[in-house]
Amino acid sequence: MHKRNPSVPVSRTARIVAACVLSALxxxxxxxxxxxxxxxxxxxxxxxxxxxxxxxxxxAATEILFAIGAGDRLVGxxxxxxxxxxxxxxxxxxxxxxxxxxxxxxRQPDLVILYAGAGNAGVSERLSDLGVTTLPLHHDTLxxxxxxxxxxxxxTGCQAAALRLQNRMxxxxxxxxxxxxxxxxxxxxxxVWADPPITIGxxxxxxxxxxxxxxxxxxxxxxxxxxxxxxxxIVARAPDVILYPVSRQEAERVAPAERTGWMTVPxxxxxxxxxxxxxxxxxxxxRIVEAALEIARVLHPxxxxxxxxEIATFEKGTCR
Amino acid sequence: xxxKAVGAALLSGFVLLAGICGLLLGAAPLSPATxxxxxxxxxxxxxxxxxLVSLRLPRVAAGILTGASLAVSGTLFxxxxxxxxxxxxxxxxxxxxxxxxxxxxxLGFSWLGSGGLVLAGLAGSLLAxxxxxxxxxxxxxxxxxxxxxxxxxVAAFFGAGVMLLLTMARGEAMxxxxxxxxxSLSGVSWEMTVALALYAGxxxxxxxxxxxxxxxxxxxxxxxxxxxxxxxxxxxxxxLLASLLAAAAVSVAGVIGFIGLVVPHAVxxxxxxxxxxxxxxxxLAGGGVLVLADTLARTTFRPLELPxxxxxxxxxxxxxxxxxxxxxx
Numbered sequence: 001m002h003k004r005n006p007s008v009p010v011s012r013t014a015r016i017v018a019a020c021v022l023s024a025l026x027x028x029x030x031x032x033x034x035x036x037x038x039x040x041x042x043x044x045x046x047x048x049x050x051x052x053x054x055x056x057x058x059x060a061a062t063e064i065l066f067a068i069g070a071g072d073r074l075v076g077x078x079x080x081x082x083x084x085x086x087x088x089x090x091x092x093x094x095x096x097x098x099x100x101x102x103x104x105x106x107r108q109p110d111l112v113i114l115y116a117g118a119g120n121a122g123v124s125e126r127l128s129d130l131g132v133t134t135l136p137l138h139h140d141t142l143x144x145x146x147x148x149x150x151x152x153x154x155x156t157g158c159q160a161a162a163l164r165l166q167n168r169m170x171x172x173x174x175x176x177x178x179x180x181x182x183x184x185x186x187x188x189x190x191x192v193w194a195d196p197p198i199t200i201g202x203x204x205x206x207x208x209x210x211x212x213x214x215x216x217x218x219x220x221x222x223x224x225x226x227x228x229x230x231x232x233x234i235v236a237r238a239p240d241v242i243l244y245p246v247s248r249q250e251a252e253r254v255a256p257a258e259r260t261g262w263m264t265v266p267x268x269x270x271x272x273x274x275x276x277x278x279x280x281x282x283x284x285x286x287r288i289v290e291a292a293l294e295i296a297r298v299l300h301p302x303x304x305x306x307x308x309x310e311i312a313t314f315e316k317g318t319c320r
Numbered sequence: 321x322x323x324k325a326v327g328a329a330l331l332s333g334f335v336l337l338a339g340i341c342g343l344l345l346g347a348a349p350l351s352p353a354t355x356x357x358x359x360x361x362x363x364x365x366x367x368x369x370x371x372l373v374s375l376r377l378p379r380v381a382a383g384i385l386t387g388a389s390l391a392v393s394g395t396l397f398x399x400x401x402x403x404x405x406x407x408x409x410x411x412x413x414x415x416x417x418x419x420x421x422x423x424x425x426x427l428g429f430s431w432l433g434s435g436g437l438v439l440a441g442l443a444g445s446l447l448a449x450x451x452x453x454x455x456x457x458x459x460x461x462x463x464x465x466x467x468x469x470x471x472x473x474v475a476a477f478f479g480a481g482v483m484l485l486l487t488m489a490r491g492e493a494m495x496x497x498x499x500x501x502x503x504s505l506s507g508v509s510w511e512m513t514v515a516l517a518l519y520a521g522x523x524x525x526x527x528x529x530x531x532x533x534x535x536x537x538x539x540x541x542x543x544x545x546x547x548x549x550x551x552x553x554x555x556x557x558x559x560l561l562a563s564l565l566a567a568a569a570v571s572v573a574g575v576i577g578f579i580g581l582v583v584p585h586a587v588x589x590x591x592x593x594x595x596x597x598x599x600x601x602x603x604l605a606g607g608g609v610l611v612l613a614d615t616l617a618r619t620t621f622r623p624l625e626l627p628x629x630x631x632x633x634x635x636x637x638x639x640x641x642x643x644x645x646x647x648x649x
């Protein structure tokens with residue numbers, strides 16, 4: 001049985017608790033905020049051309065590096081890199097968002113390319129603390145892509161090849177735009193996800209790509225790059241065409257015509273659903289020009305110029 | 321008494337073993353010799369050294385401290401609320417932290433970095449704790465029934481707030497927020513680990529000082545009062561300690577379920593309900609369990625990482641059910 005404890009120790013304890021916990025709290029706050037010390041991620045400067053071991057944590061950046069002839073300097077890529085085929089042979093370091101730092105460091109890179117977004121908050125500082133140079137990139141829009149091709153060219157010393165790639169892509173997109181000409185723009189619904197329906201807004205590069213391909217996104221008024229919408233809103237906006245992307249490694253998707261309630265969308269009932277290659281469209285890399293061409297052909301089957309157009313913006317380039 | 325000594329030895333050995341496993345195994349395959357060299361020789365291969373010293377070691381240490389904090393927090397809540405279902409997240413600490421962190425991520429404060437995220441989580445959980453305390457504390461008395469109700473309701477409220485933030489979030493912020501709520505030790509640094517060590521150490525020692533009174537409290541508040549315990553002071557102190565331990569753990573590592581609920585029960589089943597032993601044993605057991613689970617999370621699907629909460633629940637629940645069944649048979 002318990003002894004009759006004098007009650008003094010408890011209240012003293014309580015005071016100690018308060019004091020200790022408070023001081024620990026303050027300490028934690030100070031330490032945690034101090035962590036941002038070397039906040040600004042170090043941009044690669046000086047001997048860029050000397051970069052020999054690159055880890056790319058953005059699949060699209062991997063494609064770009066191969067296209068500008070720096071692919072052979074890659075010593076690490078994400079689990080999700082599938083293109084070009086040579087990328088598969090590079091050691092897999094796992095996820096690109098919230099990466100497994102251990103594996104990245106183990107590759108002993110002199111440059112790590114990573115996505116600069118909320119998911120990677122703190123990762124760049126962490127790598128810098130470990131003595132690894134990082135190149136954090138925002139990679140969400142066509143402008144980002146344009147800029148990042150040059151940034152990657154500069155970081156690897158392949159500026160000339162980067163400029164060539166940039167020009168090739170601009171020319172390709174211009175060719176598609178000109179071939180469509182002033183034809184009437186069909187109203188497009190882009191089917192990212194079926195249930196709940198998720199599409200693209202003007203914040204997505206796909207919105208711009210559809211415009212280049214001679215269509216208009218029915219949810220262009222939404223700023224969110226990937227907004228969730230209702231089936232009713234889709235019906236109300238009556239798209240002429242539904243683009244339905246399927247990527248190769250994805251399990252077969254349920255086609256719109258087979259989904260409950262989707263027959264109420266006019267385009268579904270009238271056969272306006274078109275399957276496109278999700279691998280081309282969903283990587284913001286050199287091959288989006290091919291995706292634009294594919295979409296343009298779907299939207300304007302009568303445009304003879306498009307039928308004859310042959311575009312391959314991706315080729316394994318040489319650095320110099 | 322003898323079994324307690326054996327228990328202490330067993331659990332210490334368990335933590336040590338778990339820690340060694342955590343250092344030896346990881347995403348990057350390193351041989352035990354390399355690991356030993358990297359840890360002891362400053363001139364060793366710099367890549368291996370930075371993996372061990374800057375990544376694995378703080379992660380293992382933070383794992384022990386997080387698991388320990390959760391288990392001790394759960395023990396205190398179960399004693400305070402005299403409810404076997406009590407666990408660190410019952411009273412809205414995790415929902416508050418999630419609200420803070422997800423808010424920071426989706427409202428565009430990710431430039432604050434990982435330290436900022438820890439602080440946002442801490443702020444959210446402290447807000448939840450303050451609300452629950454204020455509601456349950458009336459006329460100089462902490463009403464545990466009101467506390468449970470207030471806690472559950474506050475948890476639901478912040479949970480809804482998180483859902484709202486997630487629906488309004490843009491794609492990338494949403495992914496970051498969902499990853500945060502799944503819980504992971506991947507982002508911990510030495511600074512966080514040191515802060516957590518001070519925090520968990522001080523709080524656990526203070527809880528240990530209250531152990532006798534917690535034992536008395538188990539007999540009922542009135543009986544405890546007759547036995548000379550200042551019931552209200554003990555209740556207030558254990559509520560604050562338990563909440564702050566949970567808040568620290570959840571801010572650093574996100575929501576890691578199961579440990580705070582089940583480790584205290586498992587320890588109680590094996591070594592009895594005396595808090596003088598229960599608290600330190602839970603500290604050790606919780607720490608060891610989380611480090612083992614995290615090691616599995618890091619290595620099972622290498623190079624991808626599993627959320628550590630998945631491992632703790634998938635492996636821990638069957639083990640616990642076996643233990644329950646044995647005791648009742």
